[in-house]
Amino acid sequence: MLKKCVQVLAVTGLIVAGSSLCVSAAGEDMQKQIDGIMAAIPKFAVPMREVGDRFQNMYFAAEGGNWGLASYMSKYMDKAMNPAKLTKPKEYPAWESFYKDDFAAVNKAIAAEDKAAFNKEFNAVIASCNECHVGMGYGFIQVKKLAAPADQGIEYKLSSKATDVPK
Ligand code: HEC
Known part of the structure; x- marks a missing residue:
């Protein structure tokens, strides 16, 4: 589009004065496209659904001694939030x-494959999840522990090590 503008303006002999106008028109067009892409990328609500599910699954993985799966769930719970960057x-x-500080104790218990510590820290961190919800005006979204994993199609009772997750 820019090339076309420059050609037209060159013919009319206004290239110096006109080319900056064309550049700004092209810039505007690009900005519109960027705005469109940004509007299509999830904000908090969509990734938070994944956070919620992975958080619940993590519990059952640890419970089942599938520490690799627990570690994997934690890793991708965090990565799910990347679009919000x-x-x-x-x-x-x-x-x-939150993930670096509040969640550190949960991650530490997973790394140590320590069920008792995991249980304690997992239950404790729910309050921090909810604190952030309150702080951001979403006090009506209160996380609670499920009686079964959010995703049923995974074997939670498979023995594995926390270090089994590929880098
Ligand atoms: C940085 C603040 C923050 C933290 C920490 C946080 N949340 Fe959220 N969460 C939000 C916000 C904001 C929303 C509402 C999303 C929106 O409308 O943009 C939300 C929404 C949710 C939802 C509802 C998603 C939906 O639309 O169905 C779930 C489930 C959820 N969070 C789970 C969790 C869990 C589990 C944790 C802790 C492991 C957690 N959140 C930690 C900010 C946070």
Whole structure:
């Protein structure tokens, strides 16, 4: 499009004055496309559904001694929030510090394959999940522990090591 503009303006002899206009028109077009892409990338609500499911699954994996699966669930629970780095740059750091600080004890228990510690820390961190919900105006979304995993199609009672997750 830019090339076409420059050609037209060159013919009319206005290339110097006109080319900047064309550049800004092309820039606007690109901005519209970027805005369109940004609007299509999930913000918090969609990845939070995945966070919720992976969080619940993690519990049953640890319970079943499938530490590789528990570790995997934790890793991808965090990665699920990546789109928010782009779409919610102001809010994303709150998630980042939650995972790095509040969730560290859960990750530590998984790494240690320590069921008792995992149980304690998993139950305790639910309050931090909900604190963030309250803080961001979503106090009506209260996480509770499920009686069964969110995803039924995985074997939770498979013995594995936390270090089994490929890098
Ligand atoms: C950084 C703050 C923050 C943290 C930490 C956080 N959440 Fe959320 N969560 C939100 C926000 C904000 C929403 C509402 C999404 C929206 O409308 O944008 C939400 C929504 C949800 C939902 C509902 C999703 C839906 O639309 O069905 C679930 C489930 C959820 N969170 C689970 C969790 C769990 C489990 C944890 C802890 C492991 C957690 N959240 C930690 C901010 C947070």
